[in-house]
Amino acid sequence: MNRFRNLLTYALNCIQRYKVRTVVILLCLGISASLFSSVAFMSDGLVKEGALSLRYAPDLTVQGISSGRQTNVPTKYVGYIQEAPGVTLVSERIWGYGNIGNTLLVIVGVDLQDQGINYSQAYPLESGSFLSLVSNRTVVIGKAVSDLLGARVGSVLTILTESNTPQTYEVVGVFDSQSSIYNADLILMNINDAREFFGYPEDEVTDILVYVSNIDALTKPSLVNIAAKEIGDLPNCRVITKDILLKAQETTYGNRSGFFSIVWYVILVAVAIIAFNQTVVVGRESKFEVGLLKALGFSTSDIIQIRLMESLILGALAGAIGLTVGIIYDSILGAPVLRDFMLGWATLYPAFPVPVFISLQTIIFTLAVTIVPLLFATVVPSWLNATSDPDLAMRGSNA
Amino acid sequence: MIEAVDLAKIYNQGKRNQVEAVTDINIAANSGEITVFVGPSGCGKTTLMSMIGQLLTPTQGKVIVDKENITAYSDGWKAIFRRKNVGFVFQHINLLSNLTALENVMIPLLCHDVNPSPFRASALVLLKKLGLEERAFFSVEQLSGGQQQRVAIARALITEPKIIIADEPLTFVDEASARTITDFFEDLKKEGKTILISTHVSNLAKLADRTYTMKDGRIAQS
Numbered sequence: 001m002n003r004f005r006n007l008l009t010y011a012l013n014c015i016q017r018y019k020v021r022t023v024v025i026l027l028c029l030g031i032s033a034s035l036f037s038s039v040a041f042m043s044d045g046l047v048k049e050g051a052l053s054l055r056y057a058p059d060l061t062v063q064g065i066s067s068g069r070q071t072n073v074p075t076k077y078v079g080y081i082q083e084a085p086g087v088t089l090v091s092e093r094i095w096g097y098g099n100i101g102n103t104l105l106v107i108v109g110v111d112l113q114d115q116g117i118n119y120s121q122a123y124p125l126e127s128g129s130f131l132s133l134v135s136n137r138t139v140v141i142g143k144a145v146s147d148l149l150g151a152r153v154g155s156v157l158t159i160l161t162e163s164n165t166p167q168t169y170e171v172v173g174v175f176d177s178q179s180s181i182y183n184a185d186l187i188l189m190n191i192n193d194a195r196e197f198f199g200y201p202e203d204e205v206t207d208i209l210v211y212v213s214n215i216d217a218l219t220k221p222s223l224v225n226i227a228a229k230e231i232g233d234l235p236n237c238r239v240i241t242k243d244i245l246l247k248a249q250e251t252t253y254g255n256r257s258g259f260f261s262i263v264w265y266v267i268l269v270a271v272a273i274i275a276f277n278q279t280v281v282v283g284r285e286s287k288f289e290v291g292l293l294k295a296l297g298f299s300t301s302d303i304i305q306i307r308l309m310e311s312l313i314l315g316a317l318a319g320a321i322g323l324t325v326g327i328i329y330d331s332i333l334g335a336p337v338l339r340d341f342m343l344g345w346a347t348l349y350p351a352f353p354v355p356v357f358i359s360l361q362t363i364i365f366t367l368a369v370t371i372v373p374l375l376f377a378t379v380v381p382s383w384l385n386a387t388s389d390p391d392l393a394m395r396g397s398n399a
Numbered sequence: 400m401i402e403a404v405d406l407a408k409i410y411n412q413g414k415r416n417q418v419e420a421v422t423d424i425n426i427a428a429n430s431g432e433i434t435v436f437v438g439p440s441g442c443g444k445t446t447l448m449s450m451i452g453q454l455l456t457p458t459q460g461k462v463i464v465d466k467e468n469i470t471a472y473s474d475g476w477k478a479i480f481r482r483k484n485v486g487f488v489f490q491h492i493n494l495l496s497n498l499t500a501l502e503n504v505m506i507p508l509l510c511h512d513v514n515p516s517p518f519r520a521s522a523l524v525l526l527k528k529l530g531l532e533e534r535a536f537f538s539v540e541q542l543s544g545g546q547q548q549r550v551a552i553a554r555a556l557i558t559e560p561k562i563i564i565a566d567e568p569l570t571f572v573d574e575a576s577a578r579t580i581t582d583f584f585e586d587l588k589k590e591g592k593t594i595l596i597s598t599h600v601s602n603l604a605k606l607a608d609r610t611y612t613m614k615d616g617r618i619a620q621s
Contacts, residue, residue: 006509017497292493295454297482297558298510299475390454390481395445395491 007302011309018286026318028271029370033322034329036264037366041330042342044362045355050249053183054242056122058091058209059224061240062231072204077234081210084230086223089211094194096206098159098187105145107159107187109194123183128153128173137193140173144184159187161197169193268369272377290385291392300386307382308375315371323366330356401428401451401562401593406460408446420446421616424460428595430561433588433606436597438613444597445490445566447613451595452485452564453477464562482510486555490567492547494539494554500526500546501535504553511558518557525553528586530579545576552580556587563587565596569603581606 015022062081064073081090094109110119112133119130123140131138141151151157155171175183195202210231212223228239290303329335335342339354406424411417421443428434436444449455451462453469461470469480481487486507494503504522508515526535529549539547548568555563565584569577577600584606588594596603604610612620 001512002514003510003512006511006513006515010506010509013498017495288493289495292489292495293506293510294478295452295481295487295489296507296510296554297478297485299478301475302478302510391449 007305008309011306011313014286014306014310015313022314025271025275025314025374026321028274029315029318029374030321030325032264032267032271033319033366033370034325035267035322036369037323037326037362038329038335038338039264039342040362040366041326041356041358042335042338042354044359045357046342047250048357049355050246054246054249057242057245059212059220059242060210060228060231061245062208062210062234063206063238063240064204065236065238071236072200072206073208073237075203075205075208077237078208080234081208081231084210084227086212086227087210088213091209091211092191092205093209094191094198094200094206096194096198098161098197100145100149100157100159103148105159105185105187107189107194107197109189109191109197111191119188123188124176125173126176128171130173131188131190132172134190136190137167137169138172138189139169139193140175140188141171142175142184142186145187146171146174157187159197162199167197268373272373275374275377276381287385287388288392290388291390294388294390303386303388304382307378307385311374311378311382312371315374316367318374319367319370322370323363326366327356327358330354331358400430400465401595402426402463403447403451404461404463406447406450406457406462408443408450408455409458412458419616421450421457424618426611426618426621428593428609430593431588431591432608433584433594433596434609434611435604435607436595436611436613437599437604438619439599442613443616444613446616448564448566448595448597452487452562453480454487482507482558484560485562485564486558486560488548488552488555488563488565488568490570492544492551492571494547494550496540497538499536499538500531500542500550500553503539503550504557507554507558522553522557525556526550529553529583543573543576544571545573545579548572549576549579552583561592563592563594565594567597567599569598569600577602 062073062077064071075092078090078092081087091111093111096107097104098107099105112119112131123130125140126143128140131140139157141149141157146152149155149157151171153171153173157169157171158166159169160166169187169189175186175188189197191205194200200206210227212220212227214220224241228241231237232239293303294300329338335354335356342354403424403426406421407419408421409417409419424447426434436447438444446455450457453462453472457470461468463469464480464484469477472480495506498506501519501522504525505515505518508518523532523535526532526549529552531546531549531553534542534546534550539550542550548571552565552568555565563584568580572580581602584594584596584603588606588608596606598604610621611618
C-alpha cells in the first residue's frame, strides 16, 4: 500500500512538473468531454421528458389518412373501436395550432366527460385549477405560454382562429414546469371549445385515443397488438402505438445527439493523437529521468504504473472538468447554440428551458470515454519510456 | 565483497560500429574499503561501473556480490538488487529539477514499500552532515554544482545501501565541496560500506585502499 501511495505521489509530481503536457491534455480532453456530456445530458433530458409525457398517453392513437396525409377521423369509428378486443376506453381529441402575436402555440381539446382519463394527473398544475367538465371557454396553459404572454390564472387570452376571428379564453390554470418541453407551449381546453376554435364539423375529430385493458402487464402488449390490428382494418385510418411514439422520440433526439457523437468521435481521435504526441514529446524529455529512476531502484513496471497513473488522473480530471462545464453550459447558461439544434423547432415556439437530465450512467460514461482513450493513447509511449536503459543516468542527459 | 570475473562489454556487437568498451576485467572490492578506478576519459571506467551496479548487462563475464552471481538476475531482480543494495553518485549529478534538495534526497524511498515521512529526519541529518542543512528546502536549480553533487550523495545514501558506486563524483564540484565529499567517503568507509569510485582526480585516488588503473578498456595496473 505504501509503495502504491509512493508511486501515486510521484505521478502527481510529474503532472505538476510537465505543465505544458498537462495543460494541453486537460484543455483538449476537457473540451471534448464537455461537448459530449452537454449533448448527452440534453438528449437524456429530452428522452426522459418524452417518456414522462407518454406515461399517460393512450395505448393507441387513431388518425384519419387521405392520400397518405393525415386528415380528420370520423367520430362514427368510435363505436367500432369500442368493440375491439381488450379496449377499455375510447376518447376523442382535437388539436392544431393557434397564433398569438407571432408565436405558434399548440391547442389541444380533450373530452373531459371521459371519466376514465385522469387529465389532472397527466398534466399536473403549478397554479390554478383544471378545466371544468363543460365547455366554458376556459384554458389551462403551459409555463412557456404563461411566461411569453405574461398570462396568469384569471388572465384572458385572445387567440386568432384560422378565419382571423379573435376568440377569448380565460386562463384557469398553469401547468407545472416539471415536464416543460411537452406542455410548455400547450393550451389545453375542452373539446367543444377546440371544435369551435378550429371550426371542425360535429362528426370529425383530429384523432381518437384508445386505452387497452391494464389488468395484466404480461398480456397487455398482445392485447394492444390485437386491438391495433382490428382497428387498423378501418378504412382511411392509421393506428399509432405508444411504443412507436416513444421510439420516434428516441430516434429524433438520438439522431440529433448522434450527429454530435460523430463530431465528438472526430474530436476525441484528434485529442488522442495530441495526447499521444504530447506523451511522446514528454517521453523524450523524461527518458533520461526514467533512466535515473531505474538506476535508483525503480523497476520497469513501476515506471509504467507511474505513467498510467498520470494518464488516469489526467483523464479523470479532464472528465470532471468536462462534466462541470457541460452541467454549467446546459443547466445555468441554457445550452446556447446546441439547444436550438437539439430542440429543432425552437425558433417557432416560445423559448423554454432545455430539459437536462444528469444521470449517473452518463457521468460514468463520460469519465470512461475520457480516461480509456487517454490510457490507450499513452500506453505505448509510456511503455517505450519505461524501457529506457538505466545506463542513461550514468551517461548523462546527452547520452 | 564484490568480484568481477572476465567482464567484457561490446556495444553494437556484430555491427559496423562495434565498440569493445571493456575487455577481460577481473577485479575485487571489499567491504569497508574504497576501491578506485583511474584512467583517462574513454578508457571504460563508466561502462565498468555501470556493469558492477547492474545498470548495464555485460556481454561476457559475471559480477559476484557476496558469492552470488547477480549478472544472471532478470531485469526485475536487478532493479530490486539496486533498490536494496546500491547507492549511485553520477558524474552528471542528475537531480530532478523543480524539486527541493530534500525532495530529491527522498526520491529513492518512493520505490520501497515504506512510508517516506519518517525518513525525512534521516534525510535532513544527511544533508546536515554534507553541510547543506540551510539549503534543504531550496529548489536544486538554486544550488551550485558542488552543492548539487552533495545532494546527490545524500540521495545515494538515504536507503542505507551497502555498496556506493560513484562515477567521477568531483568533475563539476568546487574545491570546498570536493573536500567535504572526500571526507564523507572516508566516514562511509569506516561504516563498512563497499565504495567504488572512478576518477581522474588525484585527491580521490589518495583515499583508495585498492586502485585499478584502466587503459583502453582493460586493467593496466592494480
